[in-house]
Amino acid sequence: MSTQHQAIARCREFLADHQIAMGEAINIRHYTDWSNYKHIQPFAVVFPKTTEQVSKILAICNELKQPIVPQGGMTGVAGAGIAEANEIVIALDKMNQIEEIDPYASTMTVEAGLTLEEAQNAARAADLYFPVDVGGRGSCQIGGNIATNAGGLSVIRYGMMRDHVLGMEVVLADGRVLNLMNKMIKNNAGYDLKQNFIGAEGTLGIVTRAVLKLSPQPKELTTCLCAFPDYLSAVKLLRHLQKRLTTPNAFEVMWDEYYQLSLSWMQNHANPLSQHYPIYAVFDVEGSAEDLENILAELFETGEILDAVIAQTQAQAHQLWLIRETVPAEISSTGRPLCFDVSMPIGQLGEFKAICQDRIAKQYPQLASLFFGHIGDSNMHIILDLKDQEEQVIDDLIHGLDEIVYDVVRQFKGSISAEHGIGLLKRDYLHYSVDENALNVMKQLKQLFDPNGILNPHKVFKSI
């Protein structure tokens, strides 16, 4: 009997029938993630209801050396949750309770299968706020957000998922349960073990519960669109806002190709500015429109802002944000998007864009590369639409683009993954951003936490 059959047979001793799906009974949502990288029916999907069940499942798989792949909402775009046909998936969908909201500590204690949106809603209902937010909020799960150290538009103000996890319970490959359920802001009692599991993409342990740090609800926001003569002027505005007003809740930069394409796709939407400019930022910031106007006026005087519009109504704010949101939404729904998610020191993103776009244009003149991003977090996204490319060259094309983008990232000592993780899709380029000694230590940690290599094998890097 194969190890996967043996493992499932032993799991049946403590899991009910509805906690195990096999073959055609497996919902196709378990086949792939939002990258659509490959579609595979895993051998089985198990749905534990308790930490003890997770522990037993892992102990069995560890003993049998049976690979097991943790899945959350499968909204990732790096293939980190995709299982092979001989692998067992563990899905925490049935562990989705909110255990407690503590208004004094300003914390929320949850099971890892809770969706991000449910966590956000529960916080809001308690007059608090869980600031991590990503497009997949309706289906992505807190456990997955932790495993990928989720980012998003609000990182500039509130930080990444890592900054919102006060405590966790995590099950190790051999079934040992680590209770790290801390509710305190300060705790220096020994090594901060939980950090190892945040952003490890499920390769070192499976998070089963977490204590999340909540924030006060944001105050009223003013939305603004600004145009600049160059990239560094956009950075300068950001630093002025931070110094004089406060850190914006979101600050997104777009270059003109992106801006123009967006407007062309937005029906009945005229350019809210009087003409086109090299680069734009749309942002939300707390504070009055008057305070904001004063800051903008000063930078207008020095020529560092060329044009600006402050939304006067909610509807106008929404329209300004649509300029930022339309391109990826449209390419995702009607085209064949290829997205990059890289980071480098903030001052260099403009230079990176120029070099990278130039190299892409020279090698692939038929492709338009569109640059935009969370520049306050050092994070640039690039999107291309491959829908008009011939099917047989697509793989080579993607490979060629990867080579160009990641080579330029390496030149700038940047990261090939700002917020999307490594998974399978960027695994071969990890050494562009991580030197040999560091990569070896990562492999040593993998060996320490998962000596049999059963946990999400070959994700992030090839297991030994």
Place this chain on the structure above:
Amino acid sequence: MSTQHQAIARCREFLADHQIAMGEAINIRHYTDWSNYKHIQPFAVVFPKTTEQVSKILAICNELKQPIVPQGGMTGVAGAGIAEANEIVIALDKMNQIEEIDPYASTMTVEAGLTLEEAQNAARAADLYFPVDVGGRGSCQIGGNIATNAGGLSVIRYGMMRDHVLGMEVVLADGRVLNLMNKMIKNNAGYDLKQNFIGAEGTLGIVTRAVLKLSPQPKELTTCLCAFPDYLSAVKLLRHLQKRLTTPNAFEVMWDEYYQLSLSWMQNHANPLSQHYPIYAVFDVEGSAEDLENILAELFETGEILDAVIAQTQAQAHQLWLIRETVPAEISSTGRPLCFDVSMPIGQLGEFKAICQDRIAKQYPQLASLFFGHIGDSNMHIILDLKDQEEQVIDDLIHGLDEIVYDVVRQFKGSISAEHGIGLLKRDYLHYSVDENALNVMKQLKQLFDPNGILNPHKVFKSI
């Protein structure tokens, strides 16, 4: 020849004479830290000037299995930097350069021997701000701040040292250099290895360089002293400020025994409030006095604030802060202080105080225990003055007090170390806050990073 003689002999091959101190030539500042726990002349102190020298020193010690203790400014209070007589100290005093301030990225790249105050000053000179601040700022070093995950009064607004370290260079026990010098806010390329060395008290590696995240300079602050009927009313004010105004830059709570003692020690200083109350908070917050007054007025109406004074001048603000600062300063200079640094969920600190103080009073009626702390960070300090106790019972007394305080901390699922670390002094109580599985994983990490147990041995926990 002993291993320590051999090690120093080999270090002489690449270190100049003035980079090695032995015997009487060792400055007594290397004997102990601010805990005064014990005074020991180490075998030698080496002062590397480059990362390469650190690497060579560690490789030699690792080969010879010679213990080596990293020291910063020796302002710690847990004994983590104290070396035994057969141990070699490595001090990074000569690696104290500021390599770069990047105004676009808002980062500072420094060597680990730089003092905190120099880092703060350099940030300010660049119109930026490095918010980590502790009493030892003039002598403590960035490397030590990282190794202890330093806290302080500003954590509530800005976070701990961990939140300000974007990148680091760290030398492992065997001399391998890990280059983790990231300047980006977002970087999800593999495991975030640097987290392992933050707060590890020099037991897993020696940090040689760091990239620090800088903030905008704070805006003008309003200082206020409030009195409350009970502890939870103080927490409620904090949450109101956060929601309506912003998070205070510091928010310190004192119970009445502490407050009265402070006033009695402050010459010519009348109570700024009209009478005494059960509990007080002094805080600094951005925003106008008028906005603050409106919030206070509402809570005054509901009886959750009993009295308050807002400083009208810098001098008044200073006087209000003196009430918070006088007790520890006075006991440290004229008495024999015993301090505790614990944390637990914010809502429970009041209950903890009542139980803990009661148990101390019952067992040691001759001692006054004074409670105060950074309650927004879940952090309580307790200070006692042992100066009138007989010398021969002091050790038993300290042991007895440790037992009481840490036992109550354990009941509340709190931490025996909020911000001071474990070092030697709290090592025997680590298991009060860390369960067996977690402690075992910490030991596994120690074994992985330092298989010969040469790095700051027996600190945090007894090495295997």
